[in-house]
Amino acid sequence: MKRYSGFQLVKHALQHQENWQRMWRNPKPKSHYDIIVVGGGGHGLATAYYLAKLHNKTNIAVIEKGWLGGGNTGRNTTIVRSNYLWDEAAHLYEHAMKLWEGLSQDLNYNVMFSQRGVMNLGHNLQDMRDIQRRVNANRLNGIDGEVLDAQQCQEIVPIMNCGGSTRYPVLGASWQPRAGVARHDAVAWGYARAADALGVDIIQQCEVDDILIEDGAATGVSTRQHGVITADRIGCVTAGNSGVTAAMAGFKLPLESHPLQAFVSEPIKPILDTVVMSNAVHGYMSQSDKGDLVIGAGIDGYVGYGQRGSYPTIEHTAQAIMELFPVVSRVHMNRQWGGIVDTAPDACPIISATPVENLFFNCAWGTGGFKATPGSGHVFADMLAKGKANKMAKPFSMFRFHDGALIDEHGAAGVAH
Amino acid sequence: MFLIYCPHCEEHREEPEFHASGEAHLARPEDPEACTDEQWGEFLYFRKNPRGLHRELWVHSAGCRKFFNILRDTQTYQIHGSYKVGEWLEVDVQKDDEVSSS
Numbered sequence: 001m002k003r004y005s006g007f008q009l010v011k012h013a014l015q016h017q018e019n020w021q022r023m024w025r026n027p028k029p030k031s032h033y034d035i036i037v038v039g040g041g042g043h044g045l046a047t048a049y050y051l052a053k054l055h056n057k058t059n060i061a062v063i064e065k066g067w068l069g070g071g072n073t074g075r076n077t078t079i080v081r082s083n084y085l086w087d088e089a090a091h092l093y094e095h096a097m098k099l100w101e102g103l104s105q106d107l108n109y110n111v112m113f114s115q116r117g118v119m120n121l122g123h124n125l126q127d128m129r130d131i132q133r134r135v136n137a138n139r140l141n142g143i144d145g146e147v148l149d150a151q152q153c154q155e156i157v158p159i160m161n162c163g164g165s166t167r168y169p170v171l172g173a174s175w176q177p178r179a180g181v182a183r184h185d186a187v188a189w190g191y192a193r194a195a196d197a198l199g200v201d202i203i204q205q206c207e208v209d210d211i212l213i214e215d216g217a218a219t220g221v222s223t224r225q226h227g228v229i230t231a232d233r234i235g236c237v238t239a240g241n242s243g244v245t246a247a248m249a250g251f252k253l254p255l256e257s258h259p260l261q262a263f264v265s266e267p268i269k270p271i272l273d274t275v276v277m278s279n280a281v282h283g284y285m286s287q288s289d290k291g292d293l294v295i296g297a298g299i300d301g302y303v304g305y306g307q308r309g310s311y312p313t314i315e316h317t318a319q320a321i322m323e324l325f326p327v328v329s330r331v332h333m334n335r336q337w338g339g340i341v342d343t344a345p346d347a348c349p350i351i352s353a354t355p356v357e358n359l360f361f362n363c364a365w366g367t368g369g370f371k372a373t374p375g376s377g378h379v380f381a382d383m384l385a386k387g388k389a390n391k392m393a394k395p396f397s398m399f400r401f402h403d404g405a406l407i408d409e410h411g412a413a414g415v416a417h
Numbered sequence: 418m419f420l421i422y423c424p425h426c427e428e429h430r431e432e433p434e435f436h437a438s439g440e441a442h443l444a445r446p447e448d449p450e451a452c453t454d455e456q457w458g459e460f461l462y463f464r465k466n467p468r469g470l471h472r473e474l475w476v477h478s479a480g481c482r483k484f485f486n487i488l489r490d491t492q493t494y495q496i497h498g499s500y501k502v503g504e505w506l507e508v509d510v511q512k513d514d515e516v517s518s519s
Contacts, residue, residue: 243466254462256439257491302437305468305492311418312433345462402458 001197003108023189024196029203029226033061035384036221036231038208038245040064042073042184043362043369044237045191045202046377047384049107052198054378055385060200061231062192063223065207069188072239072369075307075339077262077284077296079275080371081118081179083145085134088395088407089348090141095392096375097143097178103374109190111182112289118179119153121278121324123168131174138176146175159271159327166323168281181275181286187373211249217357218249235360235384240305240340242363251355254401255342255364258299261309263317263336265328267291276324283320293328295321299341299367309338341366345401347410351380352398353389360384361398421475422499425483434479440464441474441486468492470510474502 002021012020035051037044040062051057080100082093104110122128131147138145149172154162162170192202210222220230238245240257267290277284282298297317300310314336322329343366344350350364362380365372379393389397400406419432446452446460471491476484488497488506497513500506
């Protein structure tokens with residue numbers, strides 16, 4: 001891999017940008033790998049990258065049914081934050097946050113991580129109490145956070161309607177200055193390029209249609225395009241399709257897959273230099289570098305794999321955004337799309353061994369997977385390399401739904417579900 | 418937008434009147450005290466979550482407020498029929514698909 005640098009930029013400018021090296025190979029799969037990662041989204045690619053980089057594994061394949069980052073990695077609203085209430089979740093997301101802070105240098109790829117701050121609004125007294133509790137918990141865990149009152153919110157976001165005229169007035173917010181946004185495609189491409197350079201085979205357009213099991217242990221995968229590929233260990237990072245891949249291996253997961261949608265507006269001049277989220281009115285908004293407003297909605301209530309959201313949810317979200325930001329009422333929406341998010345009952349991920357030996361799952365990131373990409377890959381790589389959960393991954397076992405040790409982030413963390 | 422037939426009201430109504438309540442036909446264990454943690458956990462949390470036909474519980478929350486079941490495809494979003502709780506609906510899915518695509 002040729003490293004990107006200012007010098008390379010000048011050199012290629014003189015050659016009409018025609019000789020850039022391909023970012024990753026397109027290899028034919030081998031018949032056997034030490035480790036197969038199923039799913040070539042951000043989390044899967046990050047897993048492969050950290051396996052190669054930190055665990056000296058080089059005989060690894062990432063198998064992706066579509067193209068890299070074509071699922072939820074390319075469909076989210078790119079928000080990165082770590083202000084979770086419970087210790088287990090806070091440690092995991094903060095681990096990811098620390099990796100984000102050095103990610104562009106680490107990957108030699110500009111992921112455009114912009115720490116512009118994230119504001120989680122409170123609209124009633126109980127919201128504000130919860131916010132205070134969460135910010136205090138964050139600080140005890142070494143995560144930055146502040147409680148803002150309505151006036152401070154107004155100063156940071158002048159276009160927001162913080163007055164008393166709204167149905168759900170803004171009373172204040174929690175504010176995490178280190179949070180922000182990143183370029184989602186660049187995260188997938190950066191990890192893919194860096195993993196490929198370390199010898200990982202990235203196999204696209206190859207759909208796994210069965211997981212092969214002998215004597216209760218996974219031995220490989222059967223694929224639609226390239227037949228059987230065997231492996232010593234298999235890690236499934238299949239997000240919304242995790243229920244389907246688990247069914248291939250013969251067990252159920254505590255998950256339901258829901259459509260989660262987002263939309264972007266036409267590009268306009270800069271009006272919002274931070275991220276505003278509201279759990280109560282179900283909408284969040286930021287502005288991309290290109291100028292379009294990126295707006296996220298809540299999930300649709302039913303199980304769905306259609307990668308499109310429902311109209312009532314669009315309407316609901318548009319109402320919320322218009323009430324918070326009356327100034328955008330005449331902005332046209334350009335595009336709308338949905339991703340399939342696999343949500344666990346406690347809204348926390350599953351990073352876990354399974355009833356099948358040598359088969360591991362990293363899923364259930366639900367509505368908040370993008371922010372965790374580096375941390376998720378980092379801990380899951382450790383699990384695949386060593387065959388057991390490390391301290392950070394341990395609380396996220398799928399068997400917590402048997403013994404009752406849930407991590408109840410659902411209502412607690414100001415997460416926009 | 419779904420147009421959902423409520424078997425209690427015997428009318429088609431629009432989606433915002435309804436609320437999805439997850440997988441249908443989940444039988445509560447008859448003697449919960451006798452369940453192992455695993456059995457109880459399976460009942461509470463583990464779901465089929467299929468990509469395809471799905472029997473699910475809905476409630477007509479802004480209408481008659483009664484629960485009923487829907488047989489729906491989670492990939493195409495086609496609704497194959499609604500039926501009351503305690504009943505069972507068999508649908509020739511292939512035939513249904515042909516009707517809707519013609």
